[in-house]
Amino acid sequence: MPPAQRKSRSRKYDPATVRGALNAEVRAVREAVAVMCAAGDAPQLLEAPTRLQGWSVRQLIVHIAMGLETLPRLLAERPAPARAELDLQGYLRSMRGRSGDIAIAGTAVVEEDALPDEGGPQTVVARLDSAAERLAAALAEMDGRTVVTTRFGAMTVDDFLVTRLLETVVHGDDLTAATGAAIGHERQALAAVTRLLADALAAEAPGGSVEVRIPPFAVVQCVEGPRHTRGTPPNVVETDPMTWIRLATGRMSWDAALDAAEVSASGERADLSAQLPLLGRP
Structure with missing residues (x-):
């Protein structure tokens, strides 16, 4: 289809x-x-x-x-x-x-x-x-x-x-x-765009092995592998809304965000370089 x-x-x-x-x-x-x-x-x-x-x-x-x-x-x-x-x-x-x-x-x-x-x-x-x-x-x-x-x-x-x-x-x-x-x-503009692109990641890379946190607006699970059910997830990615928007739209590379400490990634599966960007690169 x-x-x-x-x-x-x-x-x-x-x-x-x-x-x-x-x-x-x-x-x-x-x-x-x-x-x-x-x-x-x-x-x-x-x-x-x-x-x-x-x-x-x-x-x-x-x-x-x-x-x-x-x-x-x-x-x-x-x-x-x-x-x-x-x-x-x-x-x-x-x-x-x-x-x-x-x-x-x-x-x-x-x-x-x-x-x-x-x-x-x-x-x-x-x-x-x-x-x-x-x-x-x-x-x-x-x-x-x-x-x-x-x-x-x-x-x-x-x-x-x-x-x-x-x-x-x-x-x-x-x-x-x-x-x-x-x-x-505007706060609600950032919230809507952050959630839209977070949901796109979850749809593009379905699964439950990685938890992506973009406080205060969104948390999604993605990437195939063992699903987390209790306690602290073993694979966590966290960043701020504007950095997330730049990552998702190709304005910033995964490596550049890590080097600048604008994204944190813990766990052996917490590498989203293969999934990003979600939209075309500039």
Whole structure:
């Protein structure tokens, strides 16, 4: 059965919480971009490279805008599907199945030459603001049970909004890495993205021999082998939410995280280098 069609047991996310978290994340990114683009060296910053191979800061910001515009565009498409065929874990499995085409942890596959490499700072700000306003207008009117056709299959708006949260958090971190712009990630946004990617690990490497702890948001068991039932697990991996997100999306390697003491791993099976990243490398 194709990845997009396999049954999975996706965690449910409270729609109101997801919408509030997405609004907060978008606002934080917009504020950071506005401050950056008001600086005297903004033209040079827009040309700076990012950790997404071949992409400048300008192209990254425009891609963020394009990601925000995806839902309003899908809602405008008619006829709408009759029912959803894809849940969140099915969506992530489809992304992994296309990892050769996906160079970023997002949902839109964009050719590099489709991203503009011209336009001054205020043009970039206006592009992002327009996309955010289009999304906000759509959020104010949409029913979360509405089904839209994504590039991987039909899914509900409520589920698709979680993928927008994933993309906004990850690309916000990409922007910080490239420019030093301080983006304060909203707590519920980090919680949702952390849990989404932790569940993806458990689905990708099912088992009970390793316990992965990402306090305060998630604990999952994974990897085939003896299942732990009582006491302290023999194989434990622990890290913080942002490090986990970077590991899962290929922004940080397993070895680099260990060397920097940003992840702890105890036990002979507590090596996730074979399972990570879960999504395509940048």
